[in-house]
Amino acid sequence: MPNVWTIIDGIPCGVTIYWVDEGIDTGPIIAQKTTDIYLTDTGETLYDRLCNDLYNLLVDSWYYVEFEATTGRQNSSEPQSKLDKNGSEFLSNNRKDVDGIDDLEKFFDERDVKDMVNILRARTFTGHESAYIRDADGKKVYVRVVLEREK
Numbered sequence: 001m002p003n004v005w006t007i008i009d010g011i012p013c014g015v016t017i018y019w020v021d022e023g024i025d026t027g028p029i030i031a032q033k034t035t036d037i038y039l040t041d042t043g044e045t046l047y048d049r050l051c052n053d054l055y056n057l058l059v060d061s062w063y064y065v066e067f068e069a070t071t072g073r074q075n076s077s078e079p080q081s082k083l084d085k086n087g088s089e090f091l092s093n094n095r096k097d098v099d100g101i102d103d104l105e106k107f108f109d110e111r112d113v114k115d116m117v118n119i120l121r122a123r124t125f126t127g128h129e130s131a132y133i134r135d136a137d138g139k140k141v142y143v144r145v146v147l148e149r150e151k
Contacts, residue, residue, distance in 0.1 A: 003047040004098050006037055013037060013046070015054040017061055031061035039135045120145045 006013035014034040019027035035053050037046060058065075104113045123131040124144040132140040 003043045003050060007041060007043065007046060008101065013050065015050055015057055017054075017057060017065065030064055031057050033057045039133070039141045117145070121147060 002013045005011065012034060014032060016032045017030040018025075019030065021027040033053050033056075035046070035050050041049075101107050104117075120131055120143055123129075129140075130142045130144050132142045135141050
């Protein structure tokens, strides 16, 4: 779930096309593209952009994929690394990890969470400004919430 952790941790994200080998995520890289993250992104908008970037990357690199598959020769020699620039293991971006942050009252102080949610829901009103944070340029980015009961 790179769309979740990249927003939470503020880490770069993108898409990679690579050859699968015995280590699955350790094969040589064919092509990569960094995906921009905006302060206005949600998990959904970032996921949609990652999917679009992956599609475009595959279209753009198809010649190389076809060449390597038909000739058995790999033009790409860059192996993938399981370590980030600090030498630590990448987070496993699986559903279990995300479940650990979904219960906001366990992840943050219960009082702070309820106060923030109350401010956000009180200030969510179509056609009117809402609560906000500021982006790197100092422009307001308005925050609105959608609340749904568990089914």
